[in-house]
Amino acid sequence: MDLKDIEQDLAGVLHTEEELHARLEELAREIERDYEGRSILLVGVLRGAVMVMADLSRALRRDVEMDWMAVSSYGSGTTSSGVVRILKDLDTDLTDRDVLIVEDIIDSGLTLSWLQANLRSRGAASVEICTMLRKPDALKVEVDVRYCGFDIPNDFVIGYGLDYAERYRNLRGVAVLAPHVYASADD
Ligand SMILES: O=P(O)(O)OC[C@H]1O[C@H](OP(=O)(O)OP(=O)(O)O)[C@H](O)[C@@H]1O
Ligand SMILES: Nc1nc2[nH]cnc2c(=O)[nH]1
Numbered sequence: 001m002d003l004k005d006i007e008q009d010l011a012g013v014l015h016t017e018e019e020l021h022a023r024l025e026e027l028a029r030e031i032e033r034d035y036e037g038r039s040i041l042l043v044g045v046l047r048g049a050v051m052v053m054a055d056l057s058r059a060l061r062r063d064v065e066m067d068w069m070a071v072s073s074y075g076s077g078t079t080s081s082g083v084v085r086i087l088k089d090l091d092t093d094l095t096d097r098d099v100l101i102v103e104d105i106i107d108s109g110l111t112l113s114w115l116q117a118n119l120r121s122r123g124a125a126s127v128e129i130c131t132m133l134r135k136p137d138a139l140k141v142e143v144d145v146r147y148c149g150f151d152i153p154n155d156f157v158i159g160y161g162l163d164y165a166e167r168y169r170n171l172r173g174v175a176v177l178a179p180h181v182y183a184s185a186d187d
């Protein structure tokens with residue numbers, strides 16, 4: 001399927017590549033200020049956060065370390081199961097580290113509230129969250145988010161790392177998935 005066919009699967013673009021990058025530059029300046037004099041361990045949450053991690057880490061004008069976790073609560077559908085599983089753990093010891101979790105989206109909040117508590121329990125000095133997107137109307141649990149790119153409506157979105165059944169992650173912007181795509185998957 002080429003780009004023109006993929007466009008038919010989109011109900012509208014929410015944020016263009018340029019808007020995402022501009023917002024990440026702003027967040028990077030905040031992070032540089034807040035972490036001055038401290039080392040940062042960026043923890044990316046596979047697989048959705050790969051694009052945010054790649055762009056945020058390069059927007060930061062300072063040294064950072066990076067590590068990755070894979071957790072999953074969604075399977076291939078559009079609603080969270082609420083059960084978080086670790087598919088790949090960190091390789092880094094978190095004792096006394098300043099950890100900044102990097103995420104693509106906070107939807108129900110179940111993944112991040114669980115992950116933040118999990119990493120805090122490993123003896124980190126601090127565990128903060130940076131997410132590109134957040135859906136305030138979908139939150140089921142409170143999540144303590146330090147850096148948020150954009151609050152978005154409660155629609156299922158794709159692109160910039162976000163998938164539907166493993167597709168669309170490589171779209172450069174963030175778009176709403178057209179309902180006919182998941183309606184046809186239910187047939
Ligand atoms: O706030 P929540 O309702 O918990 O949802 C947010 C999480 O769901 C998605 O990941 P997913 O588990 O689908 O895996 P993926 O990152 O591999 O796409 C997304 O990347 C977040 O990690
Ligand atoms: N692709 C995608 N994954 C999600 N995980 C939680 N919310 C979403 C969403 O809106 N889109």
Ligand SMILES: [Mg+2]
Pocket residue numbers: 045046047048049
């Ligand atoms: Mg994810």
